[in-house]
Amino acid sequence: MAELVKSKIKSRIDLMIDKEYRNCVDDLINHEMVRKMQNFAQHGDISCLEHSIYVSYISYRVCKKLGLDYYSAARGGLLHDFFLYDWHFDKPYKGLHGFIHPQIALKNADEYFSLNNIERDIIIKHMWPMTIRLPIYKESFVVLMADKYCALREIFNSISISNIMQLQERARAYQHKKT
Numbered sequence: 168m169a170e171l172v173k174s175k176i177k178s179r180i181d182l183m184i185d186k187e188y189r190n191c192v193d194d195l196i197n198h199e200m201v202r203k204m205q206n207f208a209q210h211g212d213i214s215c216l217e218h219s220i221y222v223s224y225i226s227y228r229v230c231k232k233l234g235l236d237y238y239s240a241a242r243g244g245l246l247h248d249f250f251l252y253d254w255h256f257d258k259p260y261k262g263l264h265g266f267i268h269p270q271i272a273l274k275n276a277d278e279y280f281s282l283n284n285i286e287r288d289i290i291i292k293h294m295w296p297m298t299i300r301l302p303i304y305k306e307s308f309v310v311l312m313a314d315k316y317c318a319l320r321e322i323f324n325s326i327s328i329s330n331i332m333q334l335q336e337r338a339r340a341y342q343h344k345k346t
Contacts, residue, residue: 188227191241196220200279204249213321219245221321225313230306236285240306243289246276247310269294 195201204216223244230237249272273290276282282290284303289310292302302308 188224188241191227191238192223192245195242195245195280198279200275201245201249215248218317218321219248221317222247222310222313225317226306226310229309229313233305233309235306235309236304239283239285240289240310242282243286243293243306244310244313246272246280246282246286247290247293247314248272249275249290269298 201216204219205214223241226244227237227241229235230240248268269291273287276286276290285306288303288307292298292300292307293311293314295302295307295311302311
């Protein structure tokens with residue numbers, strides 16, 4: 168698992184040395200339900216687990232630097248997308264994924280783990296301003312900003328000339344079928 172974390176973070180920090188981060192999240196990362204997040208795509212070719220590890224580690228580092236609760240930020244960041252379905256294809260719940268998945272992630276996290284108030288706030292409000300209610304804790308703001316940063320980076324990294332050309336070809340084929 169440390170290799171997965173290291174490969175996705177692309178950081179010069181050796182996570183084998185950063186035992187403090189690992190101590191924050193090891194029980195979560197090694198839990199079979201959290202490991203299932205690897206089976207669901209998040210952005211491009213990045214899995215939900217990879218995305219969540221990236222968000223978790225960035226949040227941990229920022230909160231540690233700011234003197235905030237980095238332990239809760241790391242854990243909340245890892246569980247913020249603990250919804251356990253492929254939102255690109257499966258729609259097991261009514262409503263738009265962007266609006267409903269924080270509640271689903273919190274329900275799942277509460278079922279498997281004992282969460283503190285900061286971790287709950289992180290999970291339920293990481294989609295602010297879509298969640299309407301403002302996050303209560305500074306750590307929640309750090310995680311939601313790390314989530315936006317990671318999502319944008321993952322999306323833009325998945326865009327390539329070949330992907331654009333494939334989309335253009337599909338559009339031409341679609342137009343050809345219409346005529």
